[in-house]
Amino acid sequence: MRCHKIKKLLDPFLDGELSEEKRQEVIDHLEGCSSCRQRLEALQEVETLSQQLTQAEPDEAYWQTFLPRLREKITRSEQAPAHRRIREAFGDILTPPIPWVRIASAVATAVLVFIIGRAVFQHEARMRRISALPKKLLTEQVQTAEENRKYQEDGAKQQGKSALSTTLKPREEMDQEESEMGMAPAPEESPEEKRSPEQLPSESRSTPDQELPSVSEAVPRTQPTPGGEVAPSTRQEPTESADQVVQFEIQDMEGKKRDFLFLGRAAEKTSAVTSMAMADKDSHADHWHQQIQIWQDFIEAHPRDEQLAGAYLQLADGWYHLAQLSTLHEDLLQAVEAHRAALDFATETTTRRLLRSRIQVLEKMLEKK
Amino acid sequence: MTTLSVPSEDSKTAQVTDADLIRGVKEGRRECFDQLVLRHQRRVYAITRQMTSHHQDADDLAQEAFLAAYRAMERFDERQSFSAYLCRIAINLSINHLRRRKRWLKIWTKSREEAGDRTMGGKAVSPQKQLEQKELLSRLEKAMDALPAHQKAVLVLKVHQEMSYQDIAQTLKISLGTVMSRLHRARRHLRSQLEDLL
Numbered sequence: 001m002r003c004h005k006i007k008k009l010l011d012p013f014l015d016g017e018l019s020e021e022k023r024q025e026v027i028d029h030l031e032g033c034s035s036c037r038q039r040l041e042a043l044q045e046v047e048t049l050s051q052q053l054t055q056a057e058p059d060e061a062y063w064q065t066f067l068p069r070l071r072e073k074i075t076r077s078e079q080a081p082a083h084r085r086i087r088e089a090f091g092d093i094l095t096p097p098i099p100w101v102r103i104a105s106a107v108a109t110a111v112l113v114f115i116i117g118r119a120v121f122q123h124e125a126r127m128r129r130i131s132a133l134p135k136k137l138l139t140e141q142v143q144t145a146e147e148n149r150k151y152q153e154d155g156a157k158q159q160g161k162s163a164l165s166t167t168l169k170p171r172e173e174m175d176q177e178e179s180e181m182g183m184a185p186a187p188e189e190s191p192e193e194k195r196s197p198e199q200l201p202s203e204s205r206s207t208p209d210q211e212l213p214s215v216s217e218a219v220p221r222t223q224p225t226p227g228g229e230v231a232p233s234t235r236q237e238p239t240e241s242a243d244q245v246v247q248f249e250i251q252d253m254e255g256k257k258r259d260f261l262f263l264g265r266a267a268e269k270t271s272a273v274t275s276m277a278m279a280d281k282d283s284h285a286d287h288w289h290q291q292i293q294i295w296q297d298f299i300e301a302h303p304r305d306e307q308l309a310g311a312y313l314q315l316a317d318g319w320y321h322l323a324q325l326s327t328l329h330e331d332l333l334q335a336v337e338a339h340r341a342a343l344d345f346a347t348e349t350t351t352r353r354l355l356r357s358r359i360q361v362l363e364k365m366l367e368k369k
Numbered sequence: 370m371t372t373l374s375v376p377s378e379d380s381k382t383a384q385v386t387d388a389d390l391i392r393g394v395k396e397g398r399r400e401c402f403d404q405l406v407l408r409h410q411r412r413v414y415a416i417t418r419q420m421t422s423h424h425q426d427a428d429d430l431a432q433e434a435f436l437a438a439y440r441a442m443e444r445f446d447e448r449q450s451f452s453a454y455l456c457r458i459a460i461n462l463s464i465n466h467l468r469r470r471k472r473w474l475k476i477w478t479k480s481r482e483e484a485g486d487r488t489m490g491g492k493a494v495s496p497q498k499q500l501e502q503k504e505l506l507s508r509l510e511k512a513m514d515a516l517p518a519h520q521k522a523v524l525v526l527k528v529h530q531e532m533s534y535q536d537i538a539q540t541l542k543i544s545l546g547t548v549m550s551r552l553h554r555a556r557r558h559l560r561s562q563l564e565d566l567l
Contacts, residue, residue: 045563053510066410073432074439188417
């Protein structure tokens with residue numbers, strides 16, 4: 001037998017665990033192999049030392065107390081409450097001995113509770129939103145219709161003005177306006193007609209009583225006549241707006257549905273300003289000031305670009321009409337500045353063309369000054 | 370299986386086995402358990418003491434081992450070896466204790482201080498030889514200190530309890546091969562630590 005096989009048998013040989021046959025093989029090998037003999041001697045010495053490393057035996061007094069103490073523990077254990085017996089029996093499992101295991105367990109439990117709690121909370125909130133959605137939409141549609149009716153009754157003497165209709169201008173009117181301004185009819189559709197629900201900016205929610213309305217990226221509701229007078233735009237019927245709202249509700253997502261409704265209401269308010277300006281020519285400059293103030297406040301309050309695009313358009317619109325009424329150098333400069341700002345945000349070709357044409361008009365007025 | 374004279378009310382001279390006593394415990398005779406304790410207490414203590422090298426810890430663990438055995442007595446199959454069962458409990462409790470307390474170093478340091486308690490085999494040796502032995506034992510203690518608990522358990526059962534491989538395997542519920550490999554690794558580690566002195 002070779003040395004590497006003998007090495008494996010030295011421990012059982014030393015412990016007397018080998019069969020007689022194997023034992024004889026080891027003895028035969030050891031007689032002719034000094035290195036294996038040395039290895040065995042070292043093993044024996046370690047074994048001897050280990051045996052010497054015995055612990056002191058307790059005295060008899062100790063053994064006389066061992067059983068009584070144990071009896072006492074057993075009695076205490078039997079009298080202990082069930083939960084304590086379980087803890088004593090499974091103490092090591094319930095409280096892991098290693099500190100980092102305890103810490104890791106606590107952290108893992110906390111994370112698990114947080115994840116589950118968050119998931120449950122989000123799910124419930126989502127379910128609440130979904131269940132409440134149809135009711136809200138219905139309520140807002142009713143509110144919009146009521147406000148439309150109110151504006152019609154109040155002052156807007158001309159055409160029954162629907163809020164959304166102010167942002168939806170017929171193609172013929174656009175062409176007519178641009179030709180009046182010395183421009184070729186736009187080959188593209190008006191931005192309002194082209195706008196899809198996804199392009200509509202989302203807004204913060206506001207109640208009808210709030211002063212700060214929402215914004216749409218819409219062209220101004222009034223256009224200047226060649227004579228510099230402000231004329232109201234032709235508006236679609238409120239029922240058409242409502243139809244579109246319904247259509248978008250079906251197509252769009254929940255948030256955008258809400259945005260669209262608020263967009264309608266915001267435009268409605270701006271429309272009211274315009275209508276009142278038309279009704280009272282002596283004070284309409286104040287109304288344009290009011291519109292400018294509304295959108296300036298809105299720009300300061302809203303950081304989202306998609307909303308800012310619409311807000312800058314409305315602001316430019318306010319300055320444009322105010323500048324034309326006042327013809328003051330200061331107002332004209334502000335109007336040009338507002339139009340350039342709106343141009344930075346506008347993406348629709350027709351809107352950009354309209355803004356540029358207005359800038360030309362304003363700059364001509366400035367030159368005359 | 371170990372037998373002894375049982376102080377039974379029926380026949381104090383009758384030879385009863387562990388299995389008989391266990392049946393008595395199951396029947397509600399507390400004195401049978403006392404007999405089992407008296408019969409195995411020294412061995413259980415020896416194991417826990419060798420494993421922990423600390424008297425107080427060894428005492429606590431020995432008491433705990435008997436308490437655990439008593440609680441599990443209803444479920445214990447008396448055809449199995451109660452001695453091996455107790456050893457297993459004592460070893461497992463000791464291993465858990467060592468892992469929990471991480472006191473190996475302290476224990477062995479303390480045990481060196483208690484060197485006076487230790488028996489040296491009773492042989493008459495020269496002062497120089499005694500010094501060498503002391504150095505060897507000191508190195509051995511350090512080497513034992515570094516042994517994994519499972520290897521140390523096998524070593525204790527083999528060297529100090531003089532159990533056979535088969536009994537160790539049965540006690541610790543591991544295979545015979547595992548016993549041999551753990552024992553071999555433990556001894557190899559000790560030898561490597563003492564190589565220059567042997």
